[in-house]
Amino acid sequence: MTIHLIRLEPVERNRKDGTMKKSLPLSKVYCQLEPGPVVLVTSAGKGKADVMAMSWHMMIDFEPPLVGCVISNRNHTFSLVKASKECVINIPTVELAAQMVGCGNTSGRRVDKFKTFGLTPVPGTLVKAPLILECYANFECKVVDTKLLAKYNVFILEVLKAWIDPSKKNPRTMHHRGKGTFMVAGRTITLPSRMK
Amino acid sequence: MTIHLIRLEPVERNRKDGTMKKSLPLSKVYCQLEPGPVVLVTSAGKGKADVMAMSWHMMIDFEPPLVGCVISNRNHTFSLVKASKECVINIPTVELAAQMVGCGNTSGRRVDKFKTFGLTPVPGTLVKAPLILECYANFECKVVDTKLLAKYNVFILEVLKAWIDPSKKNPRTMHHRGKGTFMVAGRTITLPSRMK
Numbered sequence: 001m002t003i004h005l006i007r008l009e010p011v012e013r014n015r016k017d018g019t020m021k022k023s024l025p026l027s028k029v030y031c032q033l034e035p036g037p038v039v040l041v042t043s044a045g046k047g048k049a050d051v052m053a054m055s056w057h058m059m060i061d062f063e064p065p066l067v068g069c070v071i072s073n074r075n076h077t078f079s080l081v082k083a084s085k086e087c088v089i090n091i092p093t094v095e096l097a098a099q100m101v102g103c104g105n106t107s108g109r110r111v112d113k114f115k116t117f118g119l120t121p122v123p124g125t126l127v128k129a130p131l132i133l134e135c136y137a138n139f140e141c142k143v144v145d146t147k148l149l150a151k152y153n154v155f156i157l158e159v160l161k162a163w164i165d166p167s168k169k170n171p172r173t174m175h176h177r178g179k180g181t182f183m184v185a186g187r188t189i190t191l192p193s194r195m196k
Numbered sequence: 197m198t199i200h201l202i203r204l205e206p207v208e209r210n211r212k213d214g215t216m217k218k219s220l221p222l223s224k225v226y227c228q229l230e231p232g233p234v235v236l237v238t239s240a241g242k243g244k245a246d247v248m249a250m251s252w253h254m255m256i257d258f259e260p261p262l263v264g265c266v267i268s269n270r271n272h273t274f275s276l277v278k279a280s281k282e283c284v285i286n287i288p289t290v291e292l293a294a295q296m297v298g299c300g301n302t303s304g305r306r307v308d309k310f311k312t313f314g315l316t317p318v319p320g321t322l323v324k325a326p327l328i329l330e331c332y333a334n335f336e337c338k339v340v341d342t343k344l345l346a347k348y349n350v351f352i353l354e355v356l357k358a359w360i361d362p363s364k365k366n367p368r369t370m371h372h373r374g375k376g377t378f379m380v381a382g383r384t385i386t387l388p389s390r391m392k
Contacts (some may be wrong), residue, residue, distance in 0.1 A: 014213035029375070030374060031373050033371075034232070034251045034252070034371075034373065034374065035370055035371035035372060035373055035379050036231055036232010036233070036251075037231070037232070048299055049251060050217045053232045053391065055231075055232075055255075056230065056255045057234075057254055058252045058264060058265070058266065059251075059252045059266070060266055060348050060350065061253065061348070066198035066324055066348070068254060068256065068264055068348075068350065069254070069255055070255070080198055083318065094385070097385075097387055098386070101387045101388060101389045101391075104389055104390070104391040105389065105390045105391070106387075118257060121348055123327075136315075145344075146321065146346075148341075148344065151299055151341075152257070152264075152352075154256065154257050154264065158347070159243065159295035170379075172382075173379075174385075175230075175231035175371070175381070176228035176230050176391070177227050177230065177384065178224070178226060178230065178367060178387035178388070178392065179227075179391075179392065180386050180387050180388065180390075180391075181230050181384055181385070181386050182371075182384065182385050182386075182387060183366075183381045183382060183383070184382045184383050184384075184385055185334050185371070185379045185381075185382055186368075186380045186381055186383070187379070187380050187382070188373065188377055188378065188379055188380070188384025189290070189293065189370075189377070189378050189380055190376050190377050190378075191293055191294075191297045191301055191376050191378060192297060192301075192373070192376065192378075193297045193301065193309070194300070194301045194376075195249065195297075195300040195301070195372070195375075195376075196374065196375065
């Protein structure tokens with residue numbers, strides 16, 4: 001006789017502003033990362049968590065979603081991700097500009113960035129790194145390949161679980177143009193493209 | 197006795213609309229690619245050239261600028277870049293939306309995309325792949341690492357020479373959100389960031 005255990009998954013996660021996050025099909029993760037937004041990478045280790053702003057990332061495959069990213073080995077996040085083999089990619093919109101820049105300007109070795117910048121850590125379902133409540137999308141990731149880590153600081157991540165605030169159809173993401181200038185996502189156009 | 201040969205480099209390249217392109221310092225290439233625009237990759241081989249739309253790219257290092265990118269091995273461009281170990285990354289603005297989508301919807305095996313979509317090939321200075329005149333930025337690249345090519349179709353490129361239309365301070369680049377929807381670059385904001 002086989003006993004079927006049904007694991008009830010939390011499909012909705014509250015946000016502070018009252019909106020709800022829902023589970024996003026993994027096949028749709030690329031739609032959020034491909035436009036190239038600044039993301040906040042969260043990681044954890046030894047009972048502490050850290051947050052880092054990151055722009056050097058790209059999709060590598062659709063499903064399961066694979067993401068390549070560069071994390072400088074001078075960053076605290078580098079050690080945490082390397083040791084735990086996990087992280088969360090959180091996508092902020094322009095309302096979080098001050099918090100995003102704050103995270104980029106400080107080091108997790110000296111500052112609790114969650115407390116300092118008023119970001120709320122939420123437990124993940126498949127990784128120990130926390131999700132950032134205030135970000136409209138959160139992707140729980142594990143490290144699946146480190147072949148380019150020593151030479152280029154490149155991690156290859158697989159997104160295991162994705163969350164999104166479905167009300168954000170046209171998220172005002174930030175896109176780094178260098179040295180403090182950021183392009184804010186503008187209008188959306190639809191073109192007769194057959195590209196996935 | 198040493199004879200010093202001075203190579204005069206073409207520092208300006210005409211555009212059809214009368215604006216001029218100038219040489220861009222390699223240390224500034226990341227400012228154009230980090231925001232995540234759709235780019236057009238040009239490549240050449242056996243007397244023919246091809247163009248491909250691409251969104252899966254990221255910066256890997258500042259200087260010399262290293263760029264990681266994914267080119268599907270089903271694309272004609274894949275074979276050309278793999279064989280020639282060269283390509284050009286061209287960045288279009290929204291005025292080139294129809295041409296960009298056309299390049300994405302067709303195969304260079306069957307169609308001369310330059311002719312079909314009215315794009316003008318311009319000779320590069322360090323690579324055989326042509327630059328696209330109509331794009332506001334052009335980066336001449338060589339392939340420097342293929343460790344992840346077999347497994348993920350990831351090329352690592354080094355930008356050898358960069359060109360830009362300096363009048364484009366806030367280029368209206370396109371950012372793919374999947375299945376024919378594109379975000380067009382919006383306003384630019386300046387934040388007190390200490391990030392490079």
